[in-house]
Amino acid sequence: MQEQIAWRLDPQISYSDWIIEVTRLTSSDDVFFGTKQDIVSRTKKDTYHVHKAFLSCGPRKSSYFYGLFHSNRKQQDTYLLLDKNTTTTTTTTTESSSIYKTTRISLEHSVADVFPLFLDYVYSGTLVLSIESAVALHYLSDYFGVEPLKHEVFEFVRNDMMPKESFRQQRARLLLQQNKPMKEVLVDIKENENEIDSNNNNKENQHEDSDSVILESCMKSATRWNLVRDRLLSPYNNYNNNDRAGLVELMTQMLTLEQKNLLFFYALREQSNGRRRGRHDAMDEWKVQNQQQSLMDAQEMIRVQQEMTGLKEELESLKNQNEAYSHAFVSLKQDNEKLASKNQMLEQQTLEMDGLCEEIASLKKKQEDQEQEQLGLKLKIDQLEQEKTTLKQTMDAQSSKMSVLYSSTERLERKLTKAKFKNRTATAANEDELERLKQGHLAEISRIKGESSKLVYQFQEESAHWREDNGKLKRQCELLEELYWTGGR
Numbered sequence: 001m002q003e004q005i006a007w008r009l010d011p012q013i014s015y016s017d018w019i020i021e022v023t024r025l026t027s028s029d030d031v032f033f034g035t036k037q038d039i040v041s042r043t044k045k046d047t048y049h050v051h052k053a054f055l056s057c058g059p060r061k062s063s064y065f066y067g068l069f070h071s072n073r074k075q076q077d078t079y080l081l082l083d084k085n086t087t088t089t090t091t092t093t094t095e096s097s098s099i100y101k102t103t104r105i106s107l108e109h110s111v112a113d114v115f116p117l118f119l120d121y122v123y124s125g126t127l128v129l130s131i132e133s134a135v136a137l138h139y140l141s142d143y144f145g146v147e148p149l150k151h152e153v154f155e156f157v158r159n160d161m162m163p164k165e166s167f168r169q170q171r172a173r174l175l176l177q178q179n180k181p182m183k184e185v186l187v188d189i190k191e192n193e194n195e196i197d198s199n200n201n202n203k204e205n206q207h208e209d210s211d212s213v214i215l216e217s218c219m220k221s222a223t224r225w226n227l228v229r230d231r232l233l234s235p236y237n238n239y240n241n242n243d244r245a246g247l248v249e250l251m252t253q254m255l256t257l258e259q260k261n262l263l264f265f266y267a268l269r270e271q272s273n274g275r276r277r278g279r280h281d282a283m284d285e286w287k288v289q290n291q292q293q294s295l296m297d298a299q300e301m302i303r304v305q306q307e308m309t310g311l312k313e314e315l316e317s318l319k320n321q322n323e324a325y326s327h328a329f330v331s332l333k334q335d336n337e338k339l340a341s342k343n344q345m346l347e348q349q350t351l352e353m354d355g356l357c358e359e360i361a362s363l364k365k366k367q368e369d370q371e372q373e374q375l376g377l378k379l380k381i382d383q384l385e386q387e388k389t390t391l392k393q394t395m396d397a398q399s400s401k402m403s404v405l406y407s408s409t410e411r412l413e414r415k416l417t418k419a420k421f422k423n424r425t426a427t428a429a430n431e432d433e434l435e436r437l438k439q440g441h442l443a444e445i446s447r448i449k450g451e452s453s454k455l456v457y458q459f460q461e462e463s464a465h466w467r468e469d470n471g472k473l474k475r476q477c478e479l480l481e482e483l484y485w486t487g488g489r
Contacts, residue, residue, distance in 0.1 A: 005123050006308075011049035015311055018055070019102040022046040024112045046112060048119060053304035060122050063145030068103075111136045121149055129156045363483055370480050377473045384466045391459045398452050405448055409441055 006014045023045050055065040107115070114136040121127045121137075127149070129137065134153050141149035416434060 005120055005126075006054065007048060007050050007119050007123060013315065014049070014051070015308075016049035016051060017101075018050050018052050020048040020050055021102060021104045022048070022112050022115055023104065023106045024109050025106050046115070048115070050119065053301070053308075054123050057300040057304060060125060060146060060148050062122065063147075065103075065144065111139055115140065118144075118146075118149070121152075122146060127152055129153065367480050367484060370476055374473055374477060377469060381466065381470065381473075384462060387462065388459070388466075391455060391462070395452070395455055395459065398448070398455060402448055402452060405445055409445060412437070412441060 007016070052065070052069050055062050056069045057066075114133045117128060117133060118137060118140045127137075129152065134156055138150060138153040141147070141153065416438070419434070
Protein backbone atom coordinates (compact mmCIF):
# COMPACT_ATOMS: atom_id res chain seq x y z
CA MET A 1 0.00 0.00 0.00
CA GLN A 2 1.35 3.44 -0.99
CA GLU A 3 2.49 5.57 1.94
CA GLN A 4 0.26 8.55 2.57
CA ILE A 5 1.73 12.03 2.15
CA ALA A 6 2.70 13.62 5.47
CA TRP A 7 0.48 16.73 5.28
CA ARG A 8 -2.60 14.53 4.75
CA LEU A 9 -1.96 12.65 8.02
CA ASP A 10 -3.25 13.63 11.42
CA PRO A 11 -1.18 16.64 12.62
CA GLN A 12 -0.47 14.96 15.97
CA ILE A 13 0.82 11.82 14.28
CA SER A 14 2.91 13.62 11.62
CA TYR A 15 4.25 16.25 14.10
CA SER A 16 3.01 19.19 12.05
CA ASP A 17 4.75 22.46 12.96
CA TRP A 18 3.04 24.97 10.64
CA ILE A 19 -0.51 25.83 9.54
CA ILE A 20 -1.68 27.31 6.23
CA GLU A 21 -5.18 28.81 6.14
CA VAL A 22 -6.58 29.39 2.65
CA THR A 23 -9.58 31.72 2.39
CA ARG A 24 -11.60 31.40 -0.80
CA LEU A 25 -12.53 34.68 -2.49
CA THR A 26 -15.60 35.11 -4.67
CA SER A 27 -15.05 38.15 -6.91
CA SER A 28 -17.33 39.87 -9.38
CA ASP A 29 -15.97 40.67 -12.84
CA ASP A 30 -16.90 44.31 -12.30
CA VAL A 31 -14.07 44.64 -9.80
CA PHE A 32 -11.55 45.11 -12.62
CA PHE A 33 -10.82 47.75 -15.19
CA GLY A 34 -11.58 50.68 -12.96
CA THR A 35 -15.29 50.12 -12.28
CA LYS A 36 -14.62 50.26 -8.51
CA GLN A 37 -17.62 48.01 -7.84
CA ASP A 38 -15.77 45.83 -5.36
CA ILE A 39 -17.97 42.86 -4.51
CA VAL A 40 -15.58 40.49 -2.74
CA SER A 41 -16.92 38.01 -0.23
CA ARG A 42 -14.88 35.68 1.91
CA THR A 43 -16.26 32.20 2.14
CA LYS A 44 -15.03 29.13 4.01
CA LYS A 45 -11.44 28.57 5.11
CA ASP A 46 -9.37 25.51 4.24
CA THR A 47 -6.79 24.58 6.89
CA TYR A 48 -3.65 22.59 6.05
CA HIS A 49 -1.25 21.25 8.71
CA VAL A 50 2.16 21.26 7.01
CA HIS A 51 5.85 20.86 7.89
CA LYS A 52 8.57 23.49 7.62
CA ALA A 53 11.16 20.93 6.54
CA PHE A 54 9.20 19.96 3.42
CA LEU A 55 8.31 23.54 2.50
CA SER A 56 11.78 25.07 2.89
CA CYS A 57 14.16 22.22 1.95
CA GLY A 58 14.74 19.93 -0.98
CA PRO A 59 14.65 20.32 -4.77
CA ARG A 60 10.99 21.47 -4.68
CA LYS A 61 11.34 23.99 -1.87
CA SER A 62 9.38 27.23 -1.71
CA SER A 63 11.58 30.33 -1.74
CA TYR A 64 8.77 32.18 0.04
CA PHE A 65 8.68 29.78 2.98
CA TYR A 66 12.47 29.41 2.94
CA GLY A 67 12.86 33.16 3.44
CA LEU A 68 10.08 33.20 6.02
CA PHE A 69 11.49 30.37 8.13
CA HIS A 70 15.06 31.69 8.00
CA SER A 71 14.13 35.25 8.90
CA ASN A 72 15.22 36.65 12.24
CA ARG A 73 11.93 38.36 13.05
CA LYS A 74 10.56 38.01 16.55
CA GLN A 75 7.41 36.19 17.55
CA GLN A 76 4.10 38.00 17.49
CA ASP A 77 5.22 39.92 14.32
CA THR A 78 3.00 39.99 11.25
CA TYR A 79 4.57 39.62 7.81
CA LEU A 80 2.84 40.97 4.74
CA LEU A 81 4.57 38.99 2.01
CA LEU A 82 4.04 38.65 -1.75
CA ASP A 83 0.85 40.71 -1.76
CA LYS A 84 -1.93 41.96 0.45
CA ASN A 85 -3.80 38.62 0.32
CA THR A 86 -1.07 36.73 2.21
CA THR A 87 -0.43 37.18 5.92
CA THR A 88 1.82 35.10 8.18
CA THR A 89 1.37 35.35 11.93
CA THR A 90 3.38 33.81 14.74
CA THR A 91 1.50 32.74 17.86
CA THR A 92 2.91 31.08 20.96
CA THR A 93 0.72 28.82 23.10
CA THR A 94 1.39 26.90 26.31
CA GLU A 95 -0.01 23.60 25.01
CA SER A 96 2.80 20.99 25.12
CA SER A 97 5.30 23.92 25.06
CA SER A 98 4.91 24.09 21.28
CA ILE A 99 4.93 27.10 18.95
CA TYR A 100 2.08 27.13 16.47
CA LYS A 101 2.50 29.43 13.46
CA THR A 102 0.02 30.21 10.77
CA THR A 103 0.19 31.58 7.23
CA ARG A 104 -3.13 33.01 6.02
CA ILE A 105 -3.72 33.29 2.26
CA SER A 106 -6.69 34.59 0.27
CA LEU A 107 -7.06 32.85 -3.10
CA GLU A 108 -9.62 32.70 -5.87
CA HIS A 109 -11.73 29.54 -5.96
CA SER A 110 -10.02 27.91 -8.93
CA VAL A 111 -6.59 28.38 -7.30
CA ALA A 112 -7.76 27.24 -3.87
CA ASP A 113 -9.14 24.04 -5.44
CA VAL A 114 -5.68 22.94 -6.65
CA PHE A 115 -3.79 23.92 -3.49
CA PRO A 116 -3.75 20.25 -2.27
CA LEU A 117 -2.15 19.27 -5.60
CA PHE A 118 0.47 21.99 -5.04
CA LEU A 119 1.28 20.54 -1.57
CA ASP A 120 1.46 17.00 -2.99
CA TYR A 121 4.05 18.18 -5.52
CA VAL A 122 6.15 19.99 -2.90
CA TYR A 123 6.10 16.97 -0.56
CA SER A 124 6.49 14.04 -2.96
CA GLY A 125 7.01 15.38 -6.49
CA THR A 126 3.68 13.92 -7.58
CA LEU A 127 2.13 16.14 -10.26
CA VAL A 128 -1.10 15.65 -12.21
CA LEU A 129 -1.42 18.43 -14.78
CA SER A 130 -4.53 19.15 -16.78
CA ILE A 131 -5.91 22.03 -18.82
CA GLU A 132 -8.06 22.99 -15.83
CA SER A 133 -5.24 22.93 -13.24
CA ALA A 134 -2.18 24.13 -15.23
CA VAL A 135 -2.82 27.87 -14.91
CA ALA A 136 -3.69 27.66 -11.20
CA LEU A 137 -0.60 25.55 -10.42
CA HIS A 138 1.55 27.97 -12.42
CA TYR A 139 0.09 30.82 -10.39
CA LEU A 140 0.87 29.02 -7.09
CA SER A 141 4.41 28.16 -8.24
CA ASP A 142 5.02 31.82 -9.05
CA TYR A 143 3.22 32.91 -5.89
CA PHE A 144 5.37 30.77 -3.54
CA GLY A 145 8.54 30.65 -5.61
CA VAL A 146 8.59 26.94 -6.56
CA GLU A 147 10.63 27.10 -9.78
CA PRO A 148 10.55 23.35 -10.65
CA LEU A 149 6.74 23.40 -10.70
CA LYS A 150 6.75 26.44 -12.96
CA HIS A 151 9.06 24.63 -15.40
CA GLU A 152 6.80 21.58 -15.30
CA VAL A 153 3.83 23.76 -16.31
CA PHE A 154 5.85 25.43 -19.08
CA GLU A 155 6.90 22.03 -20.37
CA PHE A 156 3.26 20.97 -20.32
CA VAL A 157 2.37 23.97 -22.51
CA ARG A 158 5.42 23.55 -24.77
CA ASN A 159 4.43 19.97 -25.57
CA ASP A 160 1.12 21.26 -26.91
CA MET A 161 -0.77 19.60 -24.07
CA MET A 162 -2.54 22.94 -23.62
CA PRO A 163 -3.13 25.72 -26.20
CA LYS A 164 -0.95 28.75 -25.53
CA GLU A 165 -3.82 31.08 -26.28
CA SER A 166 -5.91 29.43 -23.58
CA PHE A 167 -3.00 29.57 -21.16
CA ARG A 168 -2.50 33.32 -21.78
CA GLN A 169 -6.18 34.11 -21.38
CA GLN A 170 -6.60 32.14 -18.19
CA ARG A 171 -3.40 33.55 -16.75
CA ALA A 172 -4.46 37.12 -17.57
CA ARG A 173 -7.90 36.56 -16.09
CA LEU A 174 -6.45 35.09 -12.89
CA LEU A 175 -4.12 38.04 -12.43
CA LEU A 176 -6.90 40.52 -13.11
CA GLN A 177 -9.05 38.79 -10.52
CA GLN A 178 -6.25 39.41 -8.02
CA ASN A 179 -6.59 43.19 -8.66
CA LYS A 180 -3.27 43.38 -10.53
CA PRO A 181 -2.74 46.54 -12.64
CA MET A 182 -2.76 46.04 -16.41
CA LYS A 183 0.93 46.96 -16.58
CA GLU A 184 1.87 44.07 -14.31
CA VAL A 185 -0.46 41.72 -16.19
CA LEU A 186 1.25 42.50 -19.51
CA VAL A 187 4.73 42.14 -17.99
CA ASP A 188 3.80 38.79 -16.47
CA ILE A 189 2.29 37.43 -19.68
CA LYS A 190 5.32 38.56 -21.75
CA GLU A 191 7.74 36.92 -19.32
CA ASN A 192 5.78 33.67 -19.34
CA GLU A 193 5.54 33.80 -23.14
CA ASN A 194 9.33 34.15 -23.36
CA GLU A 195 9.79 31.31 -20.84
CA ILE A 196 7.53 28.97 -22.77
CA ASP A 197 9.27 29.68 -26.09
CA SER A 198 12.83 29.93 -24.68
CA ASN A 199 13.70 26.30 -25.49
CA ASN A 200 11.57 26.01 -28.63
CA ASN A 201 13.79 26.95 -31.61
CA ASN A 202 11.06 26.37 -34.13
CA LYS A 203 9.03 29.28 -32.82
CA GLU A 204 11.61 32.02 -32.21
CA ASN A 205 10.19 34.05 -35.11
CA GLN A 206 7.00 34.61 -33.17
CA HIS A 207 8.69 36.93 -30.65
CA GLU A 208 8.49 39.86 -33.05
CA ASP A 209 4.75 40.09 -32.79
CA SER A 210 4.36 38.78 -29.20
CA ASP A 211 3.16 42.19 -27.95
CA SER A 212 0.27 42.20 -30.37
CA VAL A 213 -0.61 38.61 -29.48
CA ILE A 214 -0.58 39.45 -25.78
CA LEU A 215 -2.69 42.58 -26.18
CA GLU A 216 -5.08 40.83 -28.51
CA SER A 217 -5.46 37.96 -26.00
CA CYS A 218 -6.10 40.40 -23.17
CA MET A 219 -8.58 42.32 -25.29
CA LYS A 220 -10.49 39.16 -26.21
CA SER A 221 -10.56 38.07 -22.57
CA ALA A 222 -11.71 41.46 -21.40
CA THR A 223 -14.38 41.63 -24.11
CA ARG A 224 -15.59 38.15 -23.18
CA TRP A 225 -15.88 39.10 -19.51
CA ASN A 226 -17.75 42.31 -20.33
CA LEU A 227 -15.13 44.27 -18.43
CA VAL A 228 -14.71 47.16 -20.86
CA ARG A 229 -18.34 48.04 -21.29
CA ASP A 230 -18.85 51.82 -21.15
CA ARG A 231 -15.07 52.25 -20.71
CA LEU A 232 -13.89 52.81 -24.29
CA LEU A 233 -11.82 55.87 -25.00
CA SER A 234 -10.71 57.58 -28.17
CA PRO A 235 -7.36 56.47 -29.71
CA TYR A 236 -4.16 58.24 -28.96
CA ASN A 237 -3.62 60.70 -31.89
CA ASN A 238 -0.14 61.64 -30.72
CA TYR A 239 1.41 58.28 -31.69
CA ASN A 240 3.06 58.48 -35.16
CA ASN A 241 4.88 55.15 -35.08
CA ASN A 242 3.23 53.16 -37.85
CA ASP A 243 4.66 49.86 -36.50
CA ARG A 244 2.79 50.32 -33.23
CA ALA A 245 -0.38 52.00 -34.47
CA GLY A 246 -2.32 48.72 -34.35
CA LEU A 247 -1.15 47.99 -30.80
CA VAL A 248 -2.20 51.45 -29.61
CA GLU A 249 -5.62 51.05 -31.18
CA LEU A 250 -6.12 47.73 -29.38
CA MET A 251 -4.97 49.18 -26.08
CA THR A 252 -7.26 52.18 -26.34
CA GLN A 253 -10.21 49.90 -27.01
CA MET A 254 -9.75 47.86 -23.83
CA LEU A 255 -8.12 50.16 -21.25
CA THR A 256 -9.37 53.05 -19.15
CA LEU A 257 -7.43 56.24 -18.62
CA GLU A 258 -6.24 55.11 -15.23
CA GLN A 259 -4.83 51.89 -16.64
CA LYS A 260 -3.23 53.66 -19.62
CA ASN A 261 -1.20 55.79 -17.23
CA LEU A 262 0.16 52.58 -15.69
CA LEU A 263 1.05 50.81 -18.90
CA PHE A 264 4.26 52.54 -20.11
CA PHE A 265 4.36 50.45 -23.21
CA TYR A 266 7.81 51.58 -24.42
CA ALA A 267 9.46 50.86 -21.12
CA LEU A 268 7.88 47.41 -21.15
CA ARG A 269 9.22 46.80 -24.69
CA GLU A 270 12.75 47.82 -23.78
CA GLN A 271 12.71 45.71 -20.60
CA SER A 272 11.47 42.74 -22.60
CA ASN A 273 14.28 43.11 -25.19
CA GLY A 274 16.90 43.34 -22.42
CA ARG A 275 15.51 40.24 -20.71
CA ARG A 276 15.77 38.25 -23.95
CA ARG A 277 19.50 38.97 -24.25
CA GLY A 278 20.45 38.11 -20.68
CA ARG A 279 18.01 35.30 -20.05
CA HIS A 280 20.24 32.39 -21.05
CA ASP A 281 23.16 33.57 -18.86
CA ALA A 282 20.80 34.11 -15.93
CA MET A 283 19.26 30.67 -16.44
CA ASP A 284 22.71 29.01 -16.41
CA GLU A 285 23.70 30.85 -13.25
CA TRP A 286 20.36 30.03 -11.67
CA LYS A 287 20.78 26.35 -12.53
CA VAL A 288 24.24 26.23 -10.88
CA GLN A 289 22.96 27.99 -7.78
CA ASN A 290 19.89 25.80 -7.74
CA GLN A 291 22.02 22.64 -8.00
CA GLN A 292 24.20 23.76 -5.09
CA GLN A 293 21.21 24.73 -3.03
CA SER A 294 19.47 21.51 -4.01
CA LEU A 295 22.46 19.52 -2.75
CA MET A 296 22.39 21.38 0.56
CA ASP A 297 18.64 21.00 0.75
CA ALA A 298 18.91 17.29 -0.08
CA GLN A 299 21.33 16.85 2.82
CA GLU A 300 18.98 18.78 5.06
CA MET A 301 16.08 16.68 3.79
CA ILE A 302 17.98 13.46 4.56
CA ARG A 303 18.62 14.70 8.07
CA VAL A 304 14.99 15.68 8.50
CA GLN A 305 13.86 12.31 7.10
CA GLN A 306 16.16 10.53 9.55
CA GLU A 307 14.64 12.57 12.37
CA MET A 308 11.19 11.74 11.05
CA THR A 309 12.13 8.04 10.96
CA GLY A 310 13.34 8.25 14.55
CA LEU A 311 10.15 10.02 15.52
CA LYS A 312 8.07 7.37 13.76
CA GLU A 313 9.94 4.61 15.58
CA GLU A 314 9.47 6.46 18.85
CA LEU A 315 5.80 6.83 18.00
CA GLU A 316 5.53 3.10 17.32
CA SER A 317 7.21 2.33 20.65
CA LEU A 318 4.86 4.75 22.37
CA LYS A 319 1.93 3.01 20.67
CA ASN A 320 3.20 -0.38 21.86
CA GLN A 321 3.66 0.99 25.37
CA ASN A 322 0.18 2.46 25.19
CA GLU A 323 -1.23 -0.94 24.17
CA ALA A 324 0.70 -2.62 27.00
CA TYR A 325 -0.59 0.01 29.41
CA SER A 326 -4.10 -0.56 28.06
CA HIS A 327 -3.84 -4.32 28.67
CA ALA A 328 -2.39 -3.70 32.12
CA PHE A 329 -5.18 -1.24 32.82
CA VAL A 330 -7.79 -3.80 31.75
CA SER A 331 -6.24 -6.47 33.99
CA LEU A 332 -5.99 -3.99 36.87
CA LYS A 333 -9.61 -3.06 36.28
CA GLN A 334 -10.61 -6.72 36.44
CA ASP A 335 -8.54 -7.21 39.61
CA ASN A 336 -10.14 -4.10 41.03
CA GLU A 337 -13.60 -5.51 40.28
CA LYS A 338 -12.63 -8.78 41.97
CA LEU A 339 -11.27 -6.88 44.97
CA ALA A 340 -14.46 -4.82 45.05
CA SER A 341 -16.58 -8.01 45.11
CA LYS A 342 -14.33 -9.44 47.83
CA ASN A 343 -14.61 -6.19 49.73
CA GLN A 344 -18.40 -6.41 49.52
CA MET A 345 -18.26 -9.98 50.83
CA LEU A 346 -15.96 -8.86 53.64
CA GLU A 347 -18.30 -6.00 54.45
CA GLN A 348 -21.21 -8.46 54.62
CA GLN A 349 -19.15 -10.79 56.80
CA THR A 350 -18.16 -7.82 58.96
CA LEU A 351 -21.82 -6.92 59.37
CA GLU A 352 -22.58 -10.54 60.27
CA MET A 353 -19.68 -10.56 62.74
CA ASP A 354 -20.96 -7.34 64.24
CA GLY A 355 -24.37 -8.98 64.66
CA LEU A 356 -22.75 -12.06 66.22
CA CYS A 357 -20.70 -9.87 68.52
CA GLU A 358 -23.86 -8.08 69.59
CA GLU A 359 -25.53 -11.45 70.15
CA ILE A 360 -22.48 -12.69 72.14
CA ALA A 361 -22.54 -9.49 74.18
CA SER A 362 -26.24 -9.98 74.89
CA LEU A 363 -25.59 -13.64 75.77
CA LYS A 364 -22.75 -12.64 78.04
CA LYS A 365 -25.03 -10.16 79.69
CA LYS A 366 -27.70 -12.85 80.08
CA GLN A 367 -25.01 -15.20 81.40
CA GLU A 368 -23.93 -12.60 83.92
CA ASP A 369 -27.58 -12.12 84.94
CA GLN A 370 -28.00 -15.88 85.22
CA GLU A 371 -24.77 -16.14 87.21
CA GLN A 372 -26.10 -13.49 89.53
CA GLU A 373 -29.37 -15.42 89.75
CA GLN A 374 -27.39 -18.62 90.32
CA LEU A 375 -25.41 -16.86 93.04
CA GLY A 376 -28.71 -15.75 94.61
CA LEU A 377 -29.99 -19.33 94.34
CA LYS A 378 -26.81 -20.59 95.93
CA LEU A 379 -27.35 -18.15 98.76
CA LYS A 380 -30.92 -19.42 99.09
CA ILE A 381 -29.63 -23.00 99.05
CA ASP A 382 -27.16 -22.08 101.77
CA GLN A 383 -30.00 -20.54 103.74
CA LEU A 384 -32.07 -23.68 103.18
CA GLU A 385 -29.12 -25.80 104.26
CA GLN A 386 -28.84 -23.71 107.37
CA GLU A 387 -32.58 -24.01 107.96
CA LYS A 388 -32.31 -27.75 107.30
CA THR A 389 -29.52 -27.97 109.84
CA THR A 390 -31.60 -25.94 112.25
CA LEU A 391 -34.63 -28.22 111.66
CA LYS A 392 -32.45 -31.25 112.02
CA GLN A 393 -31.14 -29.91 115.28
CA THR A 394 -34.71 -29.10 116.33
CA MET A 395 -35.81 -32.60 115.33
CA ASP A 396 -32.89 -34.05 117.22
CA ALA A 397 -33.92 -32.00 120.24
CA GLN A 398 -37.51 -33.12 119.81
CA SER A 399 -36.34 -36.69 119.41
CA SER A 400 -34.32 -36.37 122.59
CA LYS A 401 -37.37 -34.89 124.28
CA MET A 402 -39.50 -37.73 122.99
CA SER A 403 -36.93 -40.17 124.20
CA VAL A 404 -37.05 -38.47 127.56
CA LEU A 405 -40.85 -38.57 127.50
CA TYR A 406 -40.83 -42.22 126.46
CA SER A 407 -38.42 -43.00 129.24
CA SER A 408 -40.46 -40.98 131.73
CA THR A 409 -43.66 -42.66 130.48
CA GLU A 410 -42.07 -46.03 130.90
CA ARG A 411 -40.96 -45.07 134.35
CA LEU A 412 -44.44 -43.84 135.14
CA GLU A 413 -45.91 -47.04 133.80
CA ARG A 414 -43.51 -49.03 135.87
CA LYS A 415 -44.37 -46.85 138.83
CA LEU A 416 -48.04 -47.29 138.01
CA THR A 417 -47.61 -50.98 137.81
CA LYS A 418 -45.81 -50.99 141.12
CA ALA A 419 -48.47 -48.68 142.54
CA LYS A 420 -51.15 -51.02 141.26
CA PHE A 421 -49.42 -53.87 142.94
CA LYS A 422 -48.89 -51.80 146.04
CA ASN A 423 -52.18 -50.03 146.08
CA ARG A 424 -54.73 -52.46 144.76
CA THR A 425 -56.60 -51.43 147.59
CA ALA A 426 -56.40 -47.73 146.80
CA THR A 427 -59.58 -45.91 146.48
CA ALA A 428 -61.38 -44.97 143.32
CA ALA A 429 -60.18 -41.43 143.81
CA ASN A 430 -56.66 -42.54 143.46
CA GLU A 431 -57.58 -44.50 140.38
CA ASP A 432 -59.19 -41.45 138.86
CA GLU A 433 -56.11 -39.43 139.69
CA LEU A 434 -53.98 -42.04 138.12
CA GLU A 435 -56.21 -42.11 135.07
CA ARG A 436 -56.05 -38.40 134.86
CA LEU A 437 -52.31 -38.41 135.09
CA LYS A 438 -52.24 -41.13 132.53
CA GLN A 439 -54.46 -39.17 130.22
CA GLY A 440 -52.37 -36.11 130.80
CA HIS A 441 -49.23 -37.99 129.94
CA LEU A 442 -50.89 -39.45 126.85
CA ALA A 443 -52.08 -36.00 125.69
CA GLU A 444 -48.61 -34.66 126.19
CA ILE A 445 -47.21 -37.57 124.24
CA SER A 446 -49.75 -36.97 121.43
CA ARG A 447 -48.95 -33.31 121.35
CA ILE A 448 -45.24 -34.03 121.13
CA LYS A 449 -45.86 -36.58 118.35
CA GLY A 450 -48.01 -34.06 116.45
CA GLU A 451 -45.33 -31.41 116.67
CA SER A 452 -42.75 -33.96 115.58
CA SER A 453 -44.92 -34.97 112.61
CA LYS A 454 -45.40 -31.34 111.66
CA LEU A 455 -41.65 -30.73 111.84
CA VAL A 456 -40.97 -33.83 109.73
CA TYR A 457 -43.60 -32.83 107.16
CA GLN A 458 -42.25 -29.28 107.03
CA PHE A 459 -38.72 -30.60 106.60
CA GLN A 460 -39.85 -32.92 103.82
CA GLU A 461 -41.67 -30.10 102.02
CA GLU A 462 -38.68 -27.79 102.31
CA SER A 463 -36.39 -30.58 101.11
CA ALA A 464 -38.64 -31.16 98.09
CA HIS A 465 -38.61 -27.42 97.29
CA TRP A 466 -34.85 -27.32 97.66
CA ARG A 467 -34.41 -30.33 95.35
CA GLU A 468 -36.77 -28.75 92.80
CA ASP A 469 -34.92 -25.38 92.94
CA ASN A 470 -31.58 -27.18 92.71
CA GLY A 471 -32.79 -29.05 89.57
CA LYS A 472 -33.94 -25.81 87.98
CA LEU A 473 -30.57 -24.19 88.73
CA LYS A 474 -28.73 -27.11 87.17
CA ARG A 475 -30.87 -26.97 84.03
CA GLN A 476 -30.33 -23.19 83.72
CA CYS A 477 -26.57 -23.63 84.13
CA GLU A 478 -26.50 -26.32 81.45
CA LEU A 479 -28.57 -24.11 79.11
CA LEU A 480 -26.26 -21.12 79.71
CA GLU A 481 -23.18 -23.23 79.08
CA GLU A 482 -24.70 -24.57 75.84
CA LEU A 483 -25.64 -21.04 74.65
CA TYR A 484 -22.17 -19.75 75.52
CA TRP A 485 -20.34 -22.37 73.50
CA THR A 486 -22.81 -22.09 70.59
CA GLY A 487 -22.40 -18.29 70.40
CA GLY A 488 -18.60 -18.52 70.68
CA ARG A 489 -18.35 -20.64 67.57
